[in-house]
Amino acid sequence: MxxxxxxxxxxxxxxxxxxxxxxxxxxxxxxxxxxxxxxxxxxxxxxxxxxxxxxxxxxxxxxxxxxxxxxxxxxxxxxxxxxxxxxxxxxxxxxxxxxxxxxxxxxxxxxxxxxxxxxxxxxxxxxxxxxxxxxxxxxxxxxxxxxxxxxxxxxxxxxxxxxxxxxxxxLYEYMLSKLSISGTNGQFRTPKHIREMMVKLLKPTPQDIICDPACGTAGFLVSAAEYIRDNHSEKMDKNDWKHYESNMFSGFDTDTTMLRISAMNLMLHSIKYPQVDYKDSLSKQNTIHDVYTICLANPPFKGSLDKETINDELRSITNNTKKTELLFLALFLRILKKGGTCACIVPDGVLFGSSKAHVALRKEIIENHHLRAIISMPSGVFKPYAGVSTAIMIFTKTQAGGTDNVWFYDMKADGLSLDDKRQPIEDNDIADIIDRFEHIDSENERKRTEQSFLVPKQEIVDNGYDLSINKYKEIEYIPVEYPPTSQILANIKALNEQIMADTAELERLLNE
Incomplete structure (x- = not known):
């Protein structure tokens, strides 16, 4: 601490x-x-x-x-x-x-x-x-x-x-928190408590092979490593530790400065031989297929790429888009093993965008794989870097469908104020999110007016594969009864009379 x-x-x-x-x-x-x-x-x-x-x-x-x-x-x-x-x-x-x-x-x-x-x-x-x-x-x-x-x-x-x-x-994490300029480079450092929540939702084990193809400072890999050490170290044998130190963690980035920082970050967490290297994850040079069991990522939200450099497989899935946030989702599907799971942060536009690329990608995940959850986060989560609205998307690669009901959660608070200061507050939905996701079957009876609920796949299909929580959330309007106008006027009159009386008394005291 x-x-x-x-x-x-x-x-x-x-x-x-x-x-x-x-x-x-x-x-x-x-x-x-x-x-x-x-x-x-x-x-x-x-x-x-x-x-x-x-x-x-x-x-x-x-x-x-x-x-x-x-x-x-x-x-x-x-x-x-x-x-x-x-x-x-x-x-x-x-x-x-x-x-x-x-x-x-x-x-x-x-x-x-x-x-x-x-x-x-x-x-x-x-x-x-x-x-x-x-x-x-x-x-x-x-x-x-x-x-x-x-x-x-x-x-x-x-x-x-x-x-x-x-x-x-x-100590290193505290220093990394000072990267307030990172937003200008398109590199939003994911807050540690959000990373840890995503890791706890996926529950990695010593047998997993974990990747972040836009790793930045390797925060997701470090959080996953800490979870495994905290929850499995007593039962890990020599082979498990060898896997932990070498092949368990992979990450790629195109910023050599970030790679140097991630190298130090990983070394400080006992990850001696991680597979972290310089690589443009979306390019034709990246030919990785069916390797990882877990993907954890907060890929770049902004910008588009030169179409000639983009991997053809990713373009085919995303209807030839150049938007990086969509291409990374397609990449996750490609690099995961069958049965592997991804938890990634996406901008809200990915959930409801109406372009052919947006709809095609959401349809691919829902129809051909298992979309498990959409967790809508408040816009202040990434302050002071930016006030962008984001969500966490969790899905499992099946290549055979499996989406039945999608779990939605409307996160209101993450334990910190949603302004630039990000001071600790009491309100925090993270523990509730983890608990409800672990017991998702009990969410069947939840109403659409509550903070979390399940939505049947067919309803999502009928809505053009729209995944924005506001499309399905019901707002409960509670009628407010006001007193009659005559009573309101009487109250105002009484207040005015009281003000006049107090003013007169004040004048009297000042003149004595």
């Missing part, structure tokens, strides 16, 4: 970077991310040395044994003066990380020139995964003094406040 004190310390580090002229939140997070990783390497090295010396384990060390190699360790350079720290980090540690292989940092010759690690067939590990996405990274902390302040601040956090892996993840 990140407390107010820890947030204050993080904010202080942030302010130091900001004051030095680095004002893009994404860039700030990137630079702090690199330093968190550098410290994590030294923590791992301490564990390696302990295992090697005390237990006699055959463990390869991360840092070269040379003077330069040992100077690159966080525990050694953090005590130096600001200029020395800046020289070590910018000229040695950072270039070494970009050339890291097989969990080892390269050494430098006597002239300070990097000595590359030879390529081998050795299996890459989690550090190589991070280094792969570091290939285009740049170190842009502006001054030695700012770097020293960041290192001092992070070291204080880790020494006194960050006690375990979960807290490291929470």
């Amino acid at each position: 990140i407390t107010g004190e820890i947030k204050s310390k993080v904010d202080k580090i942030w302010e130091n970077v900001w004051a030095a002229g680095l004002t893009n939140p994404l860039s700030v997070i990137e630079q702090i991310t690199y330093l968190m990783f550098i410290r994590a390497l030294d923590d791992q090295e301490i564990n390696n040395i302990r295992s090697k010396t005390l237990l006699g384990a055959d463990v390869e060390l991360i840092f070269p044994e040379s003077d330069i190699g040992q100077a690159m360790r966080w525990s050694n350079f953090k005590f130096r003066n600001a200029d020395e720290i800046y020289n070590i980090v910018s000229n040695f540690v950072f270039p070494a990380i970009k050339s890291m292989k097989h969990g080892k940092l390269p050494d430098f010759d006597e002239h300070g020139k990097l000595i590359p690690i030879p390529d081998t067939d050795e299996t890459k590990d989690g550090f190589d995964f991070f280094a792969k996405h570091m290939s285009t990274a740049t170190f842009i902390v502006p001054t030695a003094q700012v770097l020293e302040k960041i290192i001092t601040g992070l070291d204080d956090l880790y020494t006194h406040d960050i006690a375990n892996l979960d807290m490291q993840g929470d």
Whole structure:
């Protein structure tokens, strides 16, 4: 749990970077991310040395044994003066990380020139995964003094406040919450509590293969990983953990900055070998079919693509549309295994749009697969990024129909105010949503005037496959009885007389 004190310390580090002229939140997070990783390497090295010396384990060390190699360790350079720290980090540690292989940092010759690690067939590990996405990274902390302040601040956090892996993840999540500019890039960071709700609705198991083809900072993958650890870790065997660390989680993005951040985010949650890579999920180069058992995503809402680059299979399902929100739905159907389930966030327009592409896609899901639920969310969920109205769509790939009744839920509150401040409030429908979805058969008796209800497939078909909740929700009008006009006038007259009397009394007191 990140407390107010820890947030204050993080904010202080942030302010130091900001004051030095680095004002893009994404860039700030990137630079702090690199330093968190550098410290994590030294923590791992301490564990390696302990295992090697005390237990006699055959463990390869991360840092070269040379003077330069040992100077690159966080525990050694953090005590130096600001200029020395800046020289070590910018000229040695950072270039070494970009050339890291097989969990080892390269050494430098006597002239300070990097000595590359030879390529081998050795299996890459989690550090190589991070280094792969570091290939285009740049170190842009502006001054030695700012770097020293960041290192001092992070070291204080880790020494006194960050006690375990979960807290490291929470710390990173708090930093990611500062990405308030993300909406301008079309990358809306999904709030953690919404991600966790979607994961709880699907209940992933250690056997699942989970994908987010528009992964951004890998938030959905992290939430799924946390759910599995919290609910299944005691029963997981060696093979389950191997699957968890490697093939269970996949994600793709076309933003290399986001991939670097997602790499760090996943590493902080013990996911060592995730299948996260640079890929345009909607392009012809993506040929993935029938691989995943779960898809969790909040794909891009805005924009359209060059039709020539779009995968032909996706175009055929969506009537040649270029709208990304529709193409991603078609992609989910293609990459899921038969029996696999998707929970994704869609803009409201997907639910009721009247274009041929909109109707064709809704018809495909309803007629040829199993549409299970539509959860309408309030428009403030994505503030302060945007006030867009969205819904969660849950469906299972069957290729043989199966839609009987569709469950609708009108979410009114998510536990936070729906303004830009997003402060905690008491009203929260999330627990009710999860409980009712788990006991969906009991929803049969619910009336259309209630917050959730079932709608038969045929009624949806008759309405042109419209999935907007307002199409089916009934509003109960309760008549309000007002007093007769004569009584209202009498009340107004009495109020005026009281006002006149009070005014006269006030004048009397002022004149005494």
